[in-house]
Amino acid sequence: MSTTNLHTPADPSAARRAQILDAATRVFAEKGFHRATIREIATVAGVADGTIYNYFANKSALLLGLLDRLNETEGRAAHFARAPEGGAAEFMRGYLAHRFATLTETGFDIFHVLLSELLVDRDLRDRWREQTLAPTFAIAESYLGGAMAGGALRPLDPALAARAMAGMSLGVLLLRLLGDPTLEERWEELPDTIAAILIHGLTPQDGLTPEGETADAPQR
Amino acid sequence: MSTTNLHTPADPSAARRAQILDAATRVFAEKGFHRATIREIATVAGVADGTIYNYFANKSALLLGLLDRLNETEGRAAHFARAPEGGAAEFMRGYLAHRFATLTETGFDIFHVLLSELLVDRDLRDRWREQTLAPTFAIAESYLGGAMAGGALRPLDPALAARAMAGMSLGVLLLRLLGDPTLEERWEELPDTIAAILIHGLTPQDGLTPEGETADAPQR
Amino acid sequence: MSTTNLHTPADPSAARRAQILDAATRVFAEKGFHRATIREIATVAGVADGTIYNYFANKSALLLGLLDRLNETEGRAAHFARAPEGGAAEFMRGYLAHRFATLTETGFDIFHVLLSELLVDRDLRDRWREQTLAPTFAIAESYLGGAMAGGALRPLDPALAARAMAGMSLGVLLLRLLGDPTLEERWEELPDTIAAILIHGLTPQDGLTPEGETADAPQR
Amino acid sequence: MSTTNLHTPADPSAARRAQILDAATRVFAEKGFHRATIREIATVAGVADGTIYNYFANKSALLLGLLDRLNETEGRAAHFARAPEGGAAEFMRGYLAHRFATLTETGFDIFHVLLSELLVDRDLRDRWREQTLAPTFAIAESYLGGAMAGGALRPLDPALAARAMAGMSLGVLLLRLLGDPTLEERWEELPDTIAAILIHGLTPQDGLTPEGETADAPQR
DNA sequence: AATGAATGAGTATTCATTCAT
DNA sequence: GATGAATGAATACTCATTCAT
Numbered sequence: 001m002s003t004t005n006l007h008t009p010a011d012p013s014a015a016r017r018a019q020i021l022d023a024a025t026r027v028f029a030e031k032g033f034h035r036a037t038i039r040e041i042a043t044v045a046g047v048a049d050g051t052i053y054n055y056f057a058n059k060s061a062l063l064l065g066l067l068d069r070l071n072e073t074e075g076r077a078a079h080f081a082r083a084p085e086g087g088a089a090e091f092m093r094g095y096l097a098h099r100f101a102t103l104t105e106t107g108f109d110i111f112h113v114l115l116s117e118l119l120v121d122r123d124l125r126d127r128w129r130e131q132t133l134a135p136t137f138a139i140a141e142s143y144l145g146g147a148m149a150g151g152a153l154r155p156l157d158p159a160l161a162a163r164a165m166a167g168m169s170l171g172v173l174l175l176r177l178l179g180d181p182t183l184e185e186r187w188e189e190l191p192d193t194i195a196a197i198l199i200h201g202l203t204p205q206d207g208l209t210p211e212g213e214t215a216d217a218p219q220r
Numbered sequence: 221m222s223t224t225n226l227h228t229p230a231d232p233s234a235a236r237r238a239q240i241l242d243a244a245t246r247v248f249a250e251k252g253f254h255r256a257t258i259r260e261i262a263t264v265a266g267v268a269d270g271t272i273y274n275y276f277a278n279k280s281a282l283l284l285g286l287l288d289r290l291n292e293t294e295g296r297a298a299h300f301a302r303a304p305e306g307g308a309a310e311f312m313r314g315y316l317a318h319r320f321a322t323l324t325e326t327g328f329d330i331f332h333v334l335l336s337e338l339l340v341d342r343d344l345r346d347r348w349r350e351q352t353l354a355p356t357f358a359i360a361e362s363y364l365g366g367a368m369a370g371g372a373l374r375p376l377d378p379a380l381a382a383r384a385m386a387g388m389s390l391g392v393l394l395l396r397l398l399g400d401p402t403l404e405e406r407w408e409e410l411p412d413t414i415a416a417i418l419i420h421g422l423t424p425q426d427g428l429t430p431e432g433e434t435a436d437a438p439q440r
Numbered sequence: 441m442s443t444t445n446l447h448t449p450a451d452p453s454a455a456r457r458a459q460i461l462d463a464a465t466r467v468f469a470e471k472g473f474h475r476a477t478i479r480e481i482a483t484v485a486g487v488a489d490g491t492i493y494n495y496f497a498n499k500s501a502l503l504l505g506l507l508d509r510l511n512e513t514e515g516r517a518a519h520f521a522r523a524p525e526g527g528a529a530e531f532m533r534g535y536l537a538h539r540f541a542t543l544t545e546t547g548f549d550i551f552h553v554l555l556s557e558l559l560v561d562r563d564l565r566d567r568w569r570e571q572t573l574a575p576t577f578a579i580a581e582s583y584l585g586g587a588m589a590g591g592a593l594r595p596l597d598p599a600l601a602a603r604a605m606a607g608m609s610l611g612v613l614l615l616r617l618l619g620d621p622t623l624e625e626r627w628e629e630l631p632d633t634i635a636a637i638l639i640h641g642l643t644p645q646d647g648l649t650p651e652g653e654t655a656d657a658p659q660r
Numbered sequence: 661m662s663t664t665n666l667h668t669p670a671d672p673s674a675a676r677r678a679q680i681l682d683a684a685t686r687v688f689a690e691k692g693f694h695r696a697t698i699r700e701i702a703t704v705a706g707v708a709d710g711t712i713y714n715y716f717a718n719k720s721a722l723l724l725g726l727l728d729r730l731n732e733t734e735g736r737a738a739h740f741a742r743a744p745e746g747g748a749a750e751f752m753r754g755y756l757a758h759r760f761a762t763l764t765e766t767g768f769d770i771f772h773v774l775l776s777e778l779l780v781d782r783d784l785r786d787r788w789r790e791q792t793l794a795p796t797f798a799i800a801e802s803y804l805g806g807a808m809a810g811g812a813l814r815p816l817d818p819a820l821a822a823r824a825m826a827g828m829s830l831g832v833l834l835l836r837l838l839g840d841p842t843l844e845e846r847w848e849e850l851p852d853t854i855a856a857i858l859i860h861g862l863t864p865q866d867g868l869t870p871e872g873e874t875a876d877a878p879q880r
Numbered sequence: 881a882a883t884g885a886a887t888g889a890g891t892a893t894t895c896a897t898t899c900a901t
Numbered sequence: 902g903a904t905g906a907a908t909g910a911a912t913a914c915t916c917a918t919t920c921a922t
Contacts, residue, residue, distance in 0.1 A: 013885095016885090032339070032340030032341070033340075034254040037913085038913060039912080039913090047886075047887090048886060049888065049913090050888065050889095050915080050916080051887070051888095053914065054885065058913075059914090088422075112339060115339055115394075116336055116339035116340050119336035119397060119398070120336050121252075125398060126399070128398070129398065129399050129400070133395075137400075151424065153422050153424070154416075154422055154424050156413060156417070156422070157409070157413060159402050161413060163392055163402065164388055164410070164417050165417075165422075166391065167390075167391025167392035167393075167394070168387050168388040170387075170391040171387025171388055171390040171391025171394065172384060172391075173387075174335075174387070174391065175353075175383055175386065177339060178339070178348070179345050179349050180349070180383065182357070182379050186379075186380060190383075193376060193377060193380040193381060193384055194384050196374075196376060197384050197417075197418065198417065198421060198422050199421045199422060199423050200374065200421040201417065201418060201419045201421030202308070202312070202373050202376070202418050202419060203372075203373060203374065203419050203420065204371065204373070233902095257894085257895060258895075258897085259895075259896095267904090268903060268904045268905055269905065270897085270899080270903070271902080271904070273897070273898080274903075279897095456906090471780075472780030472781070474780075478891075478893080479892095488907060489909065490893085490894080490895080490907070490908055490909065491906080491909095493892095493893070494906065494907075498892075498893075499892065499893090528862070528863060529863055532862070556776055556779035556780050558838055559772060559775055559776035559837060559838070560693075560776050561692075565839055566839070568838070569838065569839050573835075573838070577840075577842075591864065592863075593862050593863060593864070594856075594860065594862055594863065594864050596853060596856060596862070597853060600850060600853040601862065603842065603843055604828055604832060604850070604853055604854050605857075605862075606831065607829075607830075607831025607832035607834070608824055608827050610835065611829065611832075611834065612823055612827035612831075613827075614830055614831065615826065615830065617779060618788070618793070619785055619786070620789070620793060620797075622797070622820075623823055626819075629817070630824070633816060633817060633824055634824050636814075637816070637821065637825075637857075637858065638857065638862050639862060639863050640814065640860075640863065641814075641857065641859045641860040642752070642813050642816070642821065642859060643749055643812075643814065673881095676881095697917085698916075698917060698918085702884095707882075708882060708884055709883080709884065709917090709918085710882070711881080711884095713918070713919080714881065
């Protein structure tokens, strides 16, 4: 019990903060930021209204708290994603599997909340773009560019390819958050499907291309 | 009913409705649904606050009006997208090009507003899922299923493949709405890049697979 | 009824404003600015809370409204005070009588409210100093300076004499607002007493000065 | 109780009280009673919020503490003011000089705070009226009455004359607190000017009264 | 006695909605 | 149908006060 644990800190102040952020996540996810009230968050957190303001400057600061929390998780996740041993296809499958695993672990609520407010709050959006999006794409572009130059990947524009790849994961997440029942039921099958499409595309390969597919080869 | 024209309705009532929806789109896009006020929408529309309530039951009904308007556009667009003449790759490129074109034509604002509220308003979400999402995926799954059965596409799960495909488009749209500068600058290049990835994947094909990529072939 | 009346304007909007300011005066005077609530002012005014905000930007604007109203009254009063015919003593008695009369007419409440907040609100104070205090003293100093130069008044510093004179009126007003019962009972006798003191001082004049008072004559 | 020293009490408890009252004076003076917070007073005093409540029942009690403190000072000052040796004019000059000196010594802040709240807080006002105002006027009336009966002062109503005299000092104090720059700059000249006016009035005396001023003589 | 985290009552302000004109 | 003044419910935030440590 006395050993400090990163997830449940011994620091009672940090614990209180976490407790409030947990409540905020739940209430925001259910009602959205604006329809959520401080009163309800306080009730869910089991504290008084005023207590929240001992830990967060205002309602918006709760969102920033959620963003920080997400960035922490992502930061820790980055450690694992670093070693691209094996082929590019292998790497991509591993990366996606890991990505979806951390997503599931983090929980969908936090993405639900942040996405909806990122679309609406310019300050939050700017912050997120600098803190999360830009660094992520910087790494991804660099990796993709290297792999393309080395012939491990087809020569496309690394920046756009990175957006397309990230977009596919983000897009299915969004579709799920929007309530697509198929994605809710078969979420665990997605990483493999996405990996397959990203790696080989939707059309059959080999020399046995049907319907004049070879005519497409020298495209772009 | 008399000589109804969809673009410039002779019906003065429909014109007033459109005028209000235009204003709502602009104000919602700038401030988001909650921060937008009826007063400002009325001002922008050039009418009195109360007038809006002669055309819409309440503020939320403005969102439904936007959704309907979007569905109309999509519905008209569907006519063009239906004929899969030529190969699967050709079709996909054509479809994406058209998709992005209508998106650009419709304007990003309406998607911006609807997305953010879809994430937050359960009623709107349910309605959208039934009116827009479900029919779209029904068509897509049916088409993909047929093409896969006929060998024009690789045999994957049609439902998941449809989600992945749609997700990639939706995902890059979302990234753009979230302010990614690269996507803002190079938006016209995206359809081709996405088409290329969806058609052939990221890894090189041919027999000349580098780095033991062939070891990946018998995957899934 | 159709003839416009300055005190009860036909303009319904101005009437509503006045109605709210009346209520604010009463509630502020009773509770002080901070302890007064918008709700109570609205109730006393017979309107809804929100209605107040159709006429005043915020609670503080009610104070500014009171200040403006006072300045209007003072402005109108200035017309009467202008003609210093007769001797200086006569003028002073007339001025004080008029001053106290308008004070009584305006009502003590408005002074009560404004004084207490002037002591506490720097912005209000600055505004009042420029709009009311400075012009008043400018006129007073000029008049006193002239009368002193002409020998109608004893040669003192006009600026300080003006402060002393104004201070005596303001001071007894303050003592009354602070609840001195004597001043409440005998308020009408004050102008004459003050005039007498200001004109001749407290000590007996004539050659018949008792107790070596003449030794005081060449003072200052 | 042991060797209590009014200025630097050995009693640590009294020292703490004084320390808190000092802080309260400063914070009240800067922000006014309502805008001042217990937290800030505690910070300035160098104690915790809760500690204040070991010495004062509530926030209002701090005001009472200030009032008591002021009364102590006034009480001590009264000793000096009591002996009317010399003529009435001499006495008045001495009294005013002393009055202004103690005022300056005590500092304007405490008056600033007390005045503003006296206008607003009925309890404080009642207390001040009984503890401070009434006794002061009792002494003043008695003194003035005697001097008037003895011919040392002109025969006016002692009660009203006392109010007028006190009012002039209080009034210029108020004008200074309200930010009159002239009074801030030339504050030290005031006692003499006020004394001169109170003693001889504004109009010239002697037999050489200009402009028929003698016609005013038999007034009241 | 001292602390300061927790409390929760209290309030200015906003804004969707109504309805008399 | 159009208007816009009036409405009043809803809510973030403050801060005096308490009390367990």
